[in-house]
Amino acid sequence: xxxxxxxxxxxxxxxxxxxxxxxxxxxxxxxxxxxxxxxxxxxxxxxxxxxxxxxxxxxxxxxxx
Amino acid sequence: xxxxxxxxxxxxxxxxxxxxxxxxxxxxxxxxxxxxxxxxxxxxxxxxxxxxxxxxxxxxxxxxxxxxxxxxxxxxxxxxxxxxxxxxxxxxxxxxxxxxxxxxxxxxxxxxxxxxxxxxxxxxxxxxxxxxxxxxxxxx
Numbered sequence: 680x681x682x683x684x685x686x687x688x689x690x691x692x693x694x695x696x697x698x699x700x701x702x703x704x705x706x707x708x709x710x711x712x713x714x715x716x717x718x719x720x721x722x723x724x725x726x727x728x729x730x731x732x733x734x735x736x737x738x739x740x741x742x743x744x
Numbered sequence: 745x746x747x748x749x750x751x752x753x754x755x756x757x758x759x760x761x762x763x764x765x766x767x768x769x770x771x772x773x774x775x776x777x778x779x780x781x782x783x784x785x786x787x788x789x790x791x792x793x794x795x796x797x798x799x800x801x802x803x804x805x806x807x808x809x810x811x812x813x814x815x816x817x818x819x820x821x822x823x824x825x826x827x828x829x830x831x832x833x834x835x836x837x838x839x840x841x842x843x844x845x846x847x848x849x850x851x852x853x854x855x856x857x858x859x860x861x862x863x864x865x866x867x868x869x870x871x872x873x874x875x876x877x878x879x880x881x882x883x884x
Contacts (some may be wrong), residue, residue: 705761708817720816 680739685713688732702726760811768813771801830873837866 680686683702688698688709695713699706699713714736719727775798782791808814841863847853 703812704815704817705812708815711817717817717820723816 680715681742682712682715683738683740684727686707687733687738688713691731695717698727701730725726760809761813764805764811765808765813766841768805771798772807774798775801830870833869834868837863837870840866 688695693701693711695729697705699709703726704723708717708723712719716739724739728738731738748792750786775795779791779798780796783787842861844855844859848855
């Protein structure tokens, strides 16, 4: 799933480790999401959106045809 | 330590996470490795004790820390790996069981006695999976 996590994180100058700590996952998970190798659970997607004060669909784009 | 005061909390947490995960794996692998070595050297009881120390060390680190060592991605990876393992074992069971039944009927080949317990062990893995699946599906 396409996502804008890396860009959002870069905008606020956070490291993957900082973001991982903020939402309670491992840094590897943040890295995997950014590389679009792992789709987060709904719970984690909402946590990430809340962290960046945006909507889930602003962060994640399922790229439906 | 002075160094710790200058380390940002997330980085500190990350290094803890790495350290604890290495400690867990090291404890388990070290316990198993030493246990095997002690058994080879003819100290079976000491080997068993070391094995259990390794297992308990693994559990102590896992349950003794408040740091997130495994998260939803780790669980997703485990689920996927379990599915793949079951999928890889299925043909072995299907073909192996059939071959073990048919070969003695159509040839002089006698299936070694050890094959049957192994096949039953395979079957039991799938039975346990089926029971666990039904239990999870029922909503626990």
